[in-house]
Amino acid sequence: MADDIFLTPEEQDERARQWLKDNGPALIVGVVLGLGAIFGWDYYKTSQLEKAQAASTIYAATVAQVTSSELADVSTKVDQLKSDYAATPYAAKAVLIKARQLAQSDLDAAFTELQWVIDNAKESGLVHTARVRQAKIRLEQGDLDAAKQLASHQPSEAFTSHYSEVLGDIAVEQGEYTAARAYYQAAVDGLVEGQSAYAQVLSLKLERLPEAESVSADDQSASE
Structure with missing residues (x-):
């Protein structure tokens, strides 16, 4: 306050102690919350990076498996990416691989997998890729109206x-x-x-x- 300059040193010390007594708890809480936000954000970033790295490893293994054999069963890896790493682009990319395999024998199952990509992928390029493939599936099935609707986005x-x-x-x-x-x-x-x-x-x-x-x-x- 403005009249603090007229107080003796002892009186100023006493007022400071009283201020800390009145406001100390709120000050401590504010500091703790601030530090928590900083360390919490760092933890979140680290956690997200670790998830992306883990998803990348599984996706790379999926690609290697398919490269080795187009008929390789990648269901386990793809399902793991869908359940544990759905927010990463690697999950959607892996599902596109599985859908391409399924399209050889089960068009409806392939269409369903592609819908998962549309519903979950964050990258517009992956969504468009899935939708174009869905349109081609409906065209192959002879459902021209559905194919045209998908291709008209x-x-x-x-x-x-x-x-x-x-x-x-x-x-x-x-x-x-x-x-x-x-x-x-x-x-x-x-x-x-x-x-x-x-x-x-x-x-x-x-x-x-x-x-x-x-x-x-x-x-x-x-x-x-």
Whole structure:
């Protein structure tokens, strides 16, 4: 206070002791909380780093196993990543590997695994990858409406080409070759750096398109 300058040293000491007596507990609590927040944050960061490292190790083992044999059973490792390390990108990446394996024999099971990625992955690239693959599964199953709905999501720039290609494939199945041509061309135009080699695949799809739309049997009968 302003009148402290008029107190004797003894009186100032007594006032200081009284202030500590009145405010000391709150001061100690504040210090403890502050230190707890600092050390708590450090512990959290360390814990997260350790989790990421553990998940990375399991994922690397998964990749090595599949590299050794495409038919290797990675279920145990993938399930462990899903249950213990779902918040890491390694879990979603491992699930994508498992879904690719399942797609060889069980499309519905593969679709379910891909949905896990969509529901749990934090990285948009992994989510888009899973959704594009889901669209391809529905296309392979002949569910063109579901495939088109999945492929019609607003993509990030890196996935514009992938979505456009799937929409082109759907249009081909529907006999809408003009639309297919537009989608394939959009896929070519949407290629980003690092995807240029895939332009040959898209160009081949464009070259194989019929020039005219397909004519249904009913339309042909009517014209006769």
